[in-house]
Amino acid sequence: MGIYLSAPKTEKVSEDGENDRLRYGLSSMQGWRATMEDAHAAYPDLDRSTSFFGVYDGHGGKVVAKFCAKYLHQQVLKHEAYLAGDLGTSVQNSFLRMDEMMRGQRGWRELAILGDKMDKFSGMIEGLIWSPKCSEVNDHIDDWPSEEAYNLSEDHKPDLELEKERILKAGGFVQFGRVNGSLNLARAIGDVEFKQNRSLPADRQIVTANPDIKTVELCDDDEFLVLACDGIWDCMTSQQLVDYVREQLKTESKLSAVCERVFDRCLAPSAGGEGCDNMTMILVQFKKPVDLDASVGEKIQKEQPLSSDLRSETETDRSSVETESK
Template sequence: MGQTLSEPVVEKGSKRVHEFLFGNVLGGSVPAHQASENGGDDRLIYGVSSMQGWRISMEDAHATVLDLQPVAEDSKEPKPAGTESRLSFFGVYDGHGGDKVALFAGENIHPIIAKQDAFKKGDLEQALKDGFLATDRAILSDPRYEEEVSGCTASVAIVSATKIFVGNAGDSRSVLGVKGRAKPLSFDHKPQNEGEKARITAAGGFVDFGRVNGNLALSRAIGDFEFKKSAELAPEQQIVTAFPDVTVHNISSDDEFLVVACDGIWDCQSSQAVVEFVRRGIAAKQELSKICENMMDNCLASNSETGGVGCDNMTIIIVGLLGAEFRGPGVHHNFDDSDSGYDVDVDSKSKAFGGNKRGRIILLGDGTEVLTDSDDTEMFDRGEEDRDLASQVSKGQAVDSTTTPEKLDDASVKYKGVADTESSVKKEEEKGAESKSK
């Protein structure tokens, strides 16, 4: 557990966001002070926020880039890209031992990936792998980082019109919401994992109390060069490696949103719980950045004596996929007054993510009103309360979700846990009726 403050810093922000709404991939600087942020185009919308919490310093960084097209070699101006061919980038970097490597990653990983030969050839899976390792080399070759001992996780997603490419090193995580169910697009790299432990020991390291050499609580990271000193070993064979696992997901109309977040969120909530929380926020017509803020507040520990859970820095990005056939009330991304320069059909796109429906109102435990069709029998999921999708991501395996399942009624809203809430309300009403009769 890291050092903590006497009171948490709960101010939300995105000052470590590197946002280039118009494809300014290789230029610009990180804004000094900004509030939580929303953005998007006619394919997707996103919200992002971060919070220092109980930690004595903020060591997270993140990046949101709507247009990740390579810059022309003979020009400083980015090549124009229509939204159909546009590639968007979202990344979360959880620092440890300081914030320098995380800040470097937040500003440099996406342009480094865009410079890779594989990226220019359209091989985004290989570009992510090459880009992560190239980022390590860039830090090592920079004299400003000669004595740097910090490191960071990296969980990043490149979103095209038809696919999501997720590269992950460390224990930050990317999760897809599919019709209300959590589908992992990454898996955590922990030293006690069998494959990770085998690499660590083969490179001359050891795992003690779930930590690499009794020190580091994750087994892959950008930086952390004290664990990468074996000259005879390839970068991906080192005790700790920056080499990412890459998952490729084929987007379907069932895919509603992507969540990329650091372990400050995932240590407090399961993937399924986060997906349900986001869906409730969308049902309440909250901006995605507001849902991010509410999630962090929900995870924040009431005191610093919880053993670290709820005391960490927190960063979360939610990416809404506007092609989704979302079975719920509308999500309004408030582009009505936007002068972003994009010609966005707001009404049609927000309806694609969920339009206002008529029906009965169910009040959830957190105050969210959910509109449903009065005779909707498909609304409730009576499975386990906190179960992720059965199909888990395996190492190096592409995830294909192009199969379209049976369509639900347009007005249906499939929120897990609502059935339990409705049942508990009925029980309270019955108790009240019994007491009155007595």
């Protein structure tokens, strides 16, 4: 059946975890595809103030997805811009550095460690979030209803005006919504055959690994974040997925189980078309902040003994009640 199996592999690899700011659950499933090309990373405590989550969707091979899952967060963490509190710059440079490593001698050595065939290198980053540390606020969502989906990213499709302009200037073309008639996305780590113009910097190649950076300030009404590959987004809109997750959370507290139910809902009954891709999803649920002053005050009030004056008044009131009852 070519790229598809005769029956889907529905075994799921799942994980749950938490820290004092958030809970997360994740799961992945091969599905109808002949190979599993997705990878993921989940580090709720990348350091003392930062959490890192990523879903990596390989295409034409799994090498780049695995490579990013293993090394991208390490690049971010050690970058000098990150150490200075500039998340945006550290992320951008880390993406470009990973792409450079795909072509450099060091990159080849590290790819060999993964033990994969290295005939094709391609991969797409589906989502990243840092919490709660932010470098700058570009968008504020205090006024959004908590039940409404809010898209944190936009698919980098080749026929988008900004992407198409870069592709054409770099000497490429867009045909049938695909780069040079073959690749249906305009930004990726890897895909080195679309990055051969030596007169252009990395962010102006036909296909670029240069990411869009968007920082959002969380508010108390924000409930959860979903990161997923297109095996999910091809089957459900953002709003449909948010509505489904909220409904599941009414009866299911294990976040990875919610991800697994999403897969079962999306899985196609037969091979071909939507619902047949690899599926990976991370669900991050934000914990509500605790008012420490209020909770401490309430505890003191419960535990503090009555003052002598208040005790006397209470005893007098009790005596009056007993006299009246007689």
